[in-house]
Amino acid sequence: MIFQYSNGSIYSQNLLLCKVVKERSTIKVEGSYNVIIRRKGFSKYEILQYNSKVGEINRLNLTYGTYTFYISRPQLVAFIRGYQDSLKIFTSGNVEVGEIKRTQNGLEGYLNDFYDPYVMIIYLALMSLYATITPYPNYRPKVSRYRGIWFIIPFVLIFVYLLPFPFYIDLAIYIILLAIFYYFLVLRR
Known part of the structure; x- marks a missing residue:
């Protein structure tokens, strides 16, 4: 049938x-x-x-x-x-x-x-x-998978500057965060 x-x-x-x-x-x-x-x-x-x-x-x-x-x-x-x-x-x-x-x-x-x-x-x-075909989503090689960090870093930096530490500790934390950020963004590509 x-x-x-x-x-x-x-x-x-x-x-x-x-x-x-x-x-x-x-x-x-x-x-x-x-x-x-x-x-x-x-x-x-x-x-x-x-x-x-x-x-x-x-x-x-x-x-x-x-x-x-x-x-x-x-x-x-x-x-x-x-x-x-x-x-x-x-x-x-x-x-x-x-x-x-x-x-x-x-x-x-x-x-x-x-x-x-x-x-x-x-x-x-x-x-x-x-009934209709559902293909895989297109691969987008141009989009960085670390693009979310661009939105998080400013808030983290503002939070770090509001901490009541002496100036040189704030500066050290800022440099460490930038180093981690650029490690994932630049060196890992």
Whole structure:
């Protein structure tokens, strides 16, 4: 069975099956297929259907009914970053049962007809967050990693001058701070 995700809706054979609504820590699938995916913790989700728990996801290992499905982590990272345009879904016996592909207008997934279509609906709802590519941030070699020191040094110097020490101790502290500052700024490059 083939499913398409586009603009917050899931279609099959150009018929609208359900809408995907994202809220704070939940993803609601409303329509012919009703599922609530509630986040429980880091990479852990609880799957509710008609207000009862029917499965859970732990690091994209989906336990639904009597089956366990998973997507490998390297595959997921490559999919999110745009190096790969498809994800394969496997059962616990390393049998491929489905695939999710990135298309021009969203996602497309197919699932073996032997398995419950809710499996693909759940994975499409989760992967809808990554329907577009999110590349790594650009590396900026011109920006100094010690630029924060420029903002801290004046306050430290004002604080040092307000200390009730004799003049020569203030001057020594000032010279030490400047030496440390220029060591990190100039000599460490």
